[in-house]
Amino acid sequence: MASSNGIGELFVHKKMLIKQNVVRVNRGGGTNRLLSRNGKLVEVSDGDLGSAIGGPPIDLPVRSAAGGLIAWISAIRSKLTDENFSVAVLASQACEISSMDLFQARRLGQDMISFGTYDLVGGLALPETERAWLALVGAARWGDAQSGLSALAGLPAASYRAKVKLIGRLWPWFRTMNVSALLRKHIAPFAQQDPLASALLVLLGSPVSVETSAALVATLANAIGADVGETSRLRASLRRLERGTSPRHGTNAGRADRLLSTLDPGCSSGTLVAPDVTDLPLTLCDDLIELGRFPPGLVGAVAIESTPYLTARTTPALVPDVTIDDLGFEEEKIRRALVRRDMATLQSMAHHPAAKHASALLDIVRQRTNAAGTDNVLAEDRPVVEDLLAVYRTAESGEPVELKLTDRLLADVSVWPVLHQTLSADQLPVTCGLRVRQPAFAEWLSLANARELLYRGRWSDAVSSARSCLELATDEAVRDEALNLLACGLFHRGEHEAAIAALEKALEDAYSESLLANIGVVAADLQPELAAKYLGKLASEAPTVELKLAAVRRIITMWSSNVTTSWEGSASGNDFPTVVREPVRSLLLAPIPLDDFRQLIELLSFRDTIWLTSTDFSTSPHAKTLEAKFFLARADNWGKMVEVMASIERSASAPAWFDREIEDFSNFIFNTTIEELQNDSTEKPGTAELALKISDTVKRLDPVLDAKLLLAGSTLLLDCFQASGTTASETMARRLQRSRTLVKTLSAEAQDALAGMMGLAHKKLAFNYALASIGEMDALIDRVNALADRIRRAPDVETYQAKIRAARLTAERAAHWRSTIAGLVPHVDDTDARRVLQERLENLRSIETEALGMI
Amino acid sequence: MQRNPYLILGVPFGTHRDDARRAFALAAKRLRANSDGPYAVEDLTWALQEIESLDKDPANIVDHFRVPADPVVFHVDGPGVFRPEPRCMGRRTTASDSSTLDRLRIEAATEILELIIREYSGGVDIDLAYDT
Numbered sequence: 011m012a013s014s015n016g017i018g019e020l021f022v023h024k025k026m027l028i029k030q031n032v033v034r035v036n037r038g039g040g041t042n043r044l045l046s047r048n049g050k051l052v053e054v055s056d057g058d059l060g061s062a063i064g065g066p067p068i069d070l071p072v073r074s075a076a077g078g079l080i081a082w083i084s085a086i087r088s089k090l091t092d093e094n095f096s097v098a099v100l101a102s103q104a105c106e107i108s109s110m111d112l113f114q115a116r117r118l119g120q121d122m123i124s125f126g127t128y129d130l131v132g133g134l135a136l137p138e139t140e141r142a143w144l145a146l147v148g149a150a151r152w153g154d155a156q157s158g159l160s161a162l163a164g165l166p167a168a169s170y171r172a173k174v175k176l177i178g179r180l181w182p183w184f185r186t187m188n189v190s191a192l193l194r195k196h197i198a199p200f201a202q203q204d205p206l207a208s209a210l211l212v213l214l215g216s217p218v219s220v221e222t223s224a225a226l227v228a229t230l231a232n233a234i235g236a237d238v239g240e241t242s243r244l245r246a247s248l249r250r251l252e253r254g255t256s257p258r259h260g261t262n263a264g265r266a267d268r269l270l271s272t273l274d275p276g277c278s279s280g281t282l283v284a285p286d287v288t289d290l291p292l293t294l295c296d297d298l299i300e301l302g303r304f305p306p307g308l309v310g311a312v313a314i315e316s317t318p319y320l321t322a323r324t325t326p327a328l329v330p331d332v333t334i335d336d337l338g339f340e341e342e343k344i345r346r347a348l349v350r351r352d353m354a355t356l357q358s359m360a361h362h363p364a365a366k367h368a369s370a371l372l373d374i375v376r377q378r379t380n381a382a383g384t385d386n387v388l389a390e391d392r393p394v395v396e397d398l399l400a401v402y403r404t405a406e407s408g409e410p411v412e413l414k415l416t417d418r419l420l421a422d423v424s425v426w427p428v429l430h431q432t433l434s435a436d437q438l439p440v441t442c443g444l445r446v447r448q449p450a451f452a453e454w455l456s457l458a459n460a461r462e463l464l465y466r467g468r469w470s471d472a473v474s475s476a477r478s479c480l481e482l483a484t485d486e487a488v489r490d491e492a493l494n495l496l497a498c499g500l501f502h503r504g505e506h507e508a509a510i511a512a513l514e515k516a517l518e519d520a521y522s523e524s525l526l527a528n529i530g531v532v533a534a535d536l537q538p539e540l541a542a543k544y545l546g547k548l549a550s551e552a553p554t555v556e557l558k559l560a561a562v563r564r565i566i567t568m569w570s571s572n573v574t575t576s577w578e579g580s581a582s583g584n585d586f587p588t589v590v591r592e593p594v595r596s597l598l599l600a601p602i603p604l605d606d607f608r609q610l611i612e613l614l615s616f617r618d619t620i621w622l623t624s625t626d627f628s629t630s631p632h633a634k635t636l637e638a639k640f641f642l643a644r645a646d647n648w649g650k651m652v653e654v655m656a657s658i659e660r661s662a663s664a665p666a667w668f669d670r671e672i673e674d675f676s677n678f679i680f681n682t683t684i685e686e687l688q689n690d691s692t693e694k695p696g697t698a699e700l701a702l703k704i705s706d707t708v709k710r711l712d713p714v715l716d717a718k719l720l721l722a723g724s725t726l727l728l729d730c731f732q733a734s735g736t737t738a739s740e741t742m743a744r745r746l747q748r749s750r751t752l753v754k755t756l757s758a759e760a761q762d763a764l765a766g767m768m769g770l771a772h773k774k775l776a777f778n779y780a781l782a783s784i785g786e787m788d789a790l791i792d793r794v795n796a797l798a799d800r801i802r803r804a805p806d807v808e809t810y811q812a813k814i815r816a817a818r819l820t821a822e823r824a825a826h827w828r829s830t831i832a833g834l835v836p837h838v839d840d841t842d843a844r845r846v847l848q849e850r851l852e853n854l855r856s857i858e859t860e861a862l863g864m865i
Numbered sequence: 866m867q868r869n870p871y872l873i874l875g876v877p878f879g880t881h882r883d884d885a886r887r888a889f890a891l892a893a894k895r896l897r898a899n900s901d902g903p904y905a906v907e908d909l910t911w912a913l914q915e916i917e918s919l920d921k922d923p924a925n926i927v928d929h930f931r932v933p934a935d936p937v938v939f940h941v942d943g944p945g946v947f948r949p950e951p952r953c954m955g956r957r958t959t960a961s962d963s964s965t966l967d968r969l970r971i972e973a974a975t976e977i978l979e980l981i982i983r984e985y986s987g988g989v990d991i992d993l994a995y996d997t
Contacts, residue, residue, distance in 0.1 A: 425946065
């Protein structure tokens with residue numbers, strides 16, 4: 011809202027053809043001073059001005075004549091308007107209007123505070139301290155601690171008492187700033203008259219007594235009108251500051267207040283939180299513990315060096331043994347020694363009454379008599395001990411102990427294991443009477459006896475005891491264990507089917523990996539597929555990879571030993587059954603060791619090729635290993651596998667299994683090649699090509715094996731050529747040339763062994779060439795005759811020269827054949843083959859001569 | 866049937882080799898006293914060697930029948946003469962004196978002053994500027 015004098019009103023000013031919005035920043039004497047957006051001031055008479063089109067965008071009451079301009083400044087700074095008038099010009103015009111009137115200047119200062127533009131008070135025509143005061147009021151009003159500090163520095167320390175309240179207002183910000191000295195300087199002069207000043211000095215660190223601090227709180231609360239009535243939230247806190255009082259309710263002000271209320275036995279409130287006890291003196295922690303108001307969960311929040319002590323004070327069972335010693339916590343050490351039957355420790359602490367008590371108990375248990383006496387046994391424990399001794403006496407005399415097992419004795423469950431450990435199953439049988447009178451003990455004892463009898467190899471007795479337990483037990487875990495013990499006894503009695511049935515019953519509903527492993531053991535011989543089924547479950551559910559692997563290995567072993575049996579999911583015994591396949595598949599992608607990965611993928615590369623080649627291996631940690639590449643290639647096809655074999659140079663290091671695979675596979679292919687040479691097979695070309703591919707590309711191949719594959723593969727391929735009438739290529743001749751070079755590098759023994767194969771290969775090639783050259787020579791002869799005729803009848807020089815070129819080509823072709831066959835002849839031992847080759851050589855020489863004659 | 870070294874020695878499945886040695890001594894002693902059992906001393910020796918030479922965690926073995934399968938069911942919970950409940954350690958410090966509590970009271974007073982000043986200093990009236 012603009013002031014009634016029209017300062018701050020908005021007009022449209024027209025100059026030439028341009029209209030623009032202007033704000034009236036002053037007026038008087040029929041003239042108006044207008045501020046345009048470009049910051050220029052123009053003077054316009056009332057008659058030329060027209061009507062106002064609006065006022066300042068912030069419609070708040072103003073106190074001064076120029077207040078409208080301050081409203082404009084606030085709006086522009088807050089971006090509440092698009093009218094972007096110069097803030098500096100607006101401020102200077104506002105100050106100019108109020109400059110001649112102290113009252114107006116002060117009113118303008120109040121407007122500046124109201125509109126949050128108290129930073130402009132420096133332009134007011136007021137004394138410097140008054141301007142600083144106005145700035146401090148503005149800063150306090152708007153929570154501007156930094157400006158407040160600047161303003162405070164401009165004020166005299168001992169005057170302007172009202173500034174204490176402003177400092178109090180800004181205290182939440184000041185307390186985090188390092189300005190104590192400045193604040194103290196401005197507060198201290200008023201400490202006697204103003205409780206707020208006294209309070210602030212206390213907060214600034216001035217020493218204070220309990221009484222003074224409590225009185226100060228009360229005074230301040232009263233002075234500022236805080237509610238301290240009986241039911242007020244402050245009342246309880248105020249009372250806690252007075253010694254000997256016990257408020258029973260109230261809201262805690264902070265950490266110390268909470269601690270005070272928690273330490274007060276009469277106070278029901280006081281829930282501590284972790285930060286409350288950090289750095290708390292140990293004496294106060296002990297006070298709280300004695301009051302039962304130190305939650306064990308807070309122990310970790312206390313200084314770390316106090317943790318063992320406080321744990322021993324609150325939850326002794328959690329203190330490690332070594333800390334028990336460090337703390338000298340003898341009672342707990344003795345208690346643990348008793349539980350562990352650790353007589354040596356008890357003897358080392360014989361001075362301690364609790365140790366004497368514990369030693370006496372262990373003596374009684376060990377000797378099963380009261381020879382050592384019960385004097386040292388604590389009176390409260392003697393009745394149970396006397397009952398126990400009575401049982402021992404009866405057992406010693408060979409009488410049944412059942413009637414001596416009193417209800418008082420068996421009510422102490424810590425006695426049960428003692429009885430079981432000190433008396434044999436024969437001395438402590440589970441009788442009908444005991445089952446009726448103490449069914450819980452009878453159930454437990456049956457189970458414990460069954461286990462003990464298995465440890466003694468008394469299978470039948472163990473079976474009876476396990477069955478006795480099953481008649482009583484209802485808890486599934488106990489029944490499962492009883493069935494497990496029953497199965498063990500039956501298994502060792504040779505009743506495998508009954509043992510399997512017991513374990514299958516135990517495996518219903520909840521089960522453990524131990525039960526799965528056990529049925530894997532029991533069913534391995536009689537029902538290996540059933541064993542594999544449960545071990546497969548173990549492989550998928552076991553908590554560790556090692557156990558999963560162990561289960562899978564056992565499955566594979568069982569299947570390997572029973573391949574003649576038909577398993578579900580396999581058409582015949584040799585196929586890969588479901589119960590084997592699924593666990594192996596599931597484990598292959600798991601983070602298993604590389605050696606295990608290789609064994610599994612190797613198995614699948616033979617047995618499960620379709621799954622293997624269609625599975626995404628990216629999640630396996632071994633996806634990029636040589637193992638994965640090699641066996642995936644093998645699952646895909648042997649050609650790819652040979653390429654992986656060829657990818658590692660001879661000089662490069664490679665795992666032993668890789669060289670072993672190369673050797674095994676090469677030998678396998680060699681043997682297959684030899685077999686197929688002796689038989690008719692449609693696989694011959696493929697086998698020959700594979701043998702030659704290995705020889706040609708795998709650099710890590712043993713030289714002898716290389717020569718064997720080269721010769722056998724070449725021979726088999728030539729065999730195929732012979733059958734199909736195919737002429738061997740030059741590559742074949744080069745291979746045999748390489749074989750000759752290779753064999754020369756081998757030992758004499760190896761050369762002798764390979765001599766026969768070498769001769770056969772060369773003979774096959776000789777016959778192949780001999781046969782091939784018949785047709786070739788007929789064609790060459792026809793061509794020579796035709797050329798001779800055409801050359802004679804050549805109509806022109808170009809045609810003649812073309813025929814001559816043809817004759818040269820023919821001569822070269824004959825020479826090539828002659829050279830190839832001539833190179834082969836020395837390696838052909840067979841007389842007929844050699845004779846045929848010699849004839850071919852003669853014929854080729856004639857053709858060559860004839861063709862050359864034409865040129 | 867594969868031989869089970871743990872059953873032969875009469876110890877729980879997975880027993881550590883140190884405990885197995887002790888069990889061997891006890892079993893051998895029993896055997897000397899009574900030779901009616903199913904095992905000879907050679908069996909005990911073999912079983913001990915099997916357990917001693919084990920190079921992996923028995924929990925990852927699936928070759929032997931596990932007795933017990935669930936050791937927890939043999940535990941009997943509850944305190945008694947032979948298993949007394951733990952008792953908290955006694956106090957090792959003296960009770961807090963009045964000065965400790967006074968320091969806490971002063972600290973609490975400071976907290977309350979802070980609270981009062983924060984909550985009750987309220988806003989600033991503009992008229993405060995010329996109230997003095």
